[in-house]
Amino acid sequence: MTGDSRRFAKRETIFAPGEADGDLPKLISGAVILYTLFEDGRRQVLDLAGPGDFLHFDLEGAVDHYAEALMPSEVAYIPGPALLQDTDGAAFMVEQMRDRLAIERRHLTLLSYKSAMDRLEAFVKLAADCLGHDGARVDLPLTRQQIADFTGLTLETVSRTFAQWERDAVLTKIEGQTYLMGAALAA
Amino acid sequence: MTGDSRRFAKRETIFAPGEADGDLPKLISGAVILYTLFEDGRRQVLDLAGPGDFLHFDLEGAVDHYAEALMPSEVAYIPGPALLQDTDGAAFMVEQMRDRLAIERRHLTLLSYKSAMDRLEAFVKLAADCLGHDGARVDLPLTRQQIADFTGLTLETVSRTFAQWERDAVLTKIEGQTYLMGAALAA
């Protein structure tokens, strides 16, 4: 079930729309952001992927989004058609897709919130679940712009809200991109 | 591949969270809305389903959303585990899930738009694709509140935008819930 694998540097593009060759890219380690690009240059982040997640499920058709490494990452390429031949493999793939669907729906729910704070609270929790966290410690290897593109806000609003949270000790920057979630967020 | 089937009246609940029995509900005819309910009573519409769509993919685990008929609908129950045993069946299911994922991502994109008009324009197109349309004629068997819950707006904003569109002949109400999309929307 393991196939070829490749390593990607931070900020490197793993694939772009239109590329698909029957192999399914599965993230072994690192973190990846999936997004689409509009004509006007705006980006919409579709998903975050952590170790174990598939980056797309297109066996043959054209993928319609970009994948970019948020940190040094390793990607394995699983032969898709072979996976489907096997009953256990098919069940595994269905389970993976169901998990993705559930994540997308949490993302949908996030975007339905009308206030910036509600959205960002949901974002931090979702990112923690997608990318992994150590208790109340979370890594957010995203730029403010990427967080904005994930939450449907502007980078300024994201910046202001995080600043407010730091003042209120809801979220504390430990160092770099690692934060400590306060009681209000840890739930 | 066909199993039992059941008919549901308009506004009837097809299933609620927590119910799942290994059979996959597939919509034969009609239209269905999938949504979640928050503690505060707010609803978030997750998806619209038309003929041929599965209403969930949970073989055993608990479903986490509601399904409600938007019009008289018929639902077939496909034995899920049996479907997975078969190679063609598994491929079919994977394809269905991939389509759902694509729809959810369009929905995500819709919710990332900041203006009410952009969101509702994307909504009308998405609903047309999900529920079917006859050229520029589209049926929107949703209440204003349901459209609001789909787009993350309020029912007042939806009402105002539709009124504006009727004045500008962007969207014309033919009768009841059937509308005619103008050039601006037909794209």
Next chain:
DNA sequence: CGCCTCGTTGATTGTACTCAATGGGAGTGG
């Protein structure tokens, strides 16, 4: 008729967007 749900329209307010300027850190080259 009275009741209820759904939809429309109006007036006001608040929040996040927009435009704009400044600050800070990483990397490069003299």
Next chain:
DNA sequence: CCACTCCCATTGAGTACAATCAACGAGGCG
């Protein structure tokens, strides 16, 4: 080492747009 640049982040001021609160209208049904 310092000057320079570039990118990302922060902060400020003003504004626009949708949310909110509220009243009213239209249709369906017992």
